[in-house]
Amino acid sequence: MRLFHAWLSSASRRVRLCLAEKNIPYDSVAVDLSRQEQHAPEFLAMNPDGVVPALEISPGRFLHESSTLCEYLDDIAPEPPLRPADPYALAQMRNFVRWTDEKSLPHLLILNWSLMLQSTAQQWSDQELQDKLARIPTAERREAWVRIARKPYTEEEKAEALRKLLLLVDRMEGMLAPSSPWLMGANYSLADIAAAPFIARIAEIEPAALAEATHPRVHRWWQAMQQRPAFAAARLQLFGEVLQERQRATTPSR
Numbered sequence: 001m002r003l004f005h006a007w008l009s010s011a012s013r014r015v016r017l018c019l020a021e022k023n024i025p026y027d028s029v030a031v032d033l034s035r036q037e038q039h040a041p042e043f044l045a046m047n048p049d050g051v052v053p054a055l056e057i058s059p060g061r062f063l064h065e066s067s068t069l070c071e072y073l074d075d076i077a078p079e080p081p082l083r084p085a086d087p088y089a090l091a092q093m094r095n096f097v098r099w100t101d102e103k104s105l106p107h108l109l110i111l112n113w114s115l116m117l118q119s120t121a122q123q124w125s126d127q128e129l130q131d132k133l134a135r136i137p138t139a140e141r142r143e144a145w146v147r148i149a150r151k152p153y154t155e156e157e158k159a160e161a162l163r164k165l166l167l168l169v170d171r172m173e174g175m176l177a178p179s180s181p182w183l184m185g186a187n188y189s190l191a192d193i194a195a196a197p198f199i200a201r202i203a204e205i206e207p208a209a210l211a212e213a214t215h216p217r218v219h220r221w222w223q224a225m226q227q228r229p230a231f232a233a234a235r236l237q238l239f240g241e242v243l244q245e246r247q248r249a250t251t252p253s254r
């Protein structure tokens with residue numbers, strides 16, 4: 001298998017977590033979002049939405065959409081199972097994953113892109129920007145790139161994005177039972193995998209939201225999540241570290 005992904009992308013991180021949990025070997029192909037490699041015709045042939053991740057499951061056969069990829073991986077490699085056997089619990093798990101897709105990812109993108117992509121995108125000339133926009137398949141993603149290149153999100157918009165992102169912590173606190181470590185109960189599942197990339201970012205942006213005093217169950221969940229061997233294998237590098245590395249790379253040494 002070949003995973004086309006970006007190291008910092010939450011949807012990509014989700015699939016890396018799942019592959020690691022299943023112990024499935026794969027070749028990693030990093031896609032550089034700042035160079036719009038995800039909008040190149042070769043990438044669009046793998047994922048017509050022009051977003052990472054995409055998974056090549058056999059030569060020339062591709063799948064996209066991180067939640068679908070995770071369910072596919074759970075089908076082809078059933079051990080350990082990452083979905084509840086009970087249909088009602090499975091439906092609840094899917095609704096939670098969908099909720100993170102619809103209610104967490106758009107807000108985190110505002111924060112992540114402002115931090116990681118804005119400085120590059122602002123330097124593009126109008127012509128460069130138009131050329132890049134012409135290759136983006138969806139109006140929604142075109143708008144996101146226009147925002148980051150020309151109409152940077154305001155501090156108010158970023159604060160609102162963070163407020164909405166933090167709703168995930170409240171939702172998880174409500175789902176986690178005192179005696180069960182994971183979102184769907186005793187067994188670790190794709191719900192936990194779906195949440196992990198967002199909580200990893202919240203741990204960096206707003207660590208107080210994960211404090212034992214305010215959200216004891218999420219606090220415990222996050223400790224347990226970080227202990228999993230698959231968490232280390234999936235390499236969710238801190239954004240702060242990546243920024244420092246970038247800074248070192250662009251600062252001339254004396």
Ligand SMILES: N[C@@H](CCC(=O)N[C@@H](CS)C(=O)NCC(=O)O)C(=O)O
Pocket residue numbers: 009010011012033038050051052053064065066067101141144
């Ligand atoms: N629903 C999709 C979302 C994928 C997505 O939004 N990926 C972002 C990074 S997390 C991306 O590739 N953005 C690039 C772009 O919009 O140009 C999934 O879960 O796979």
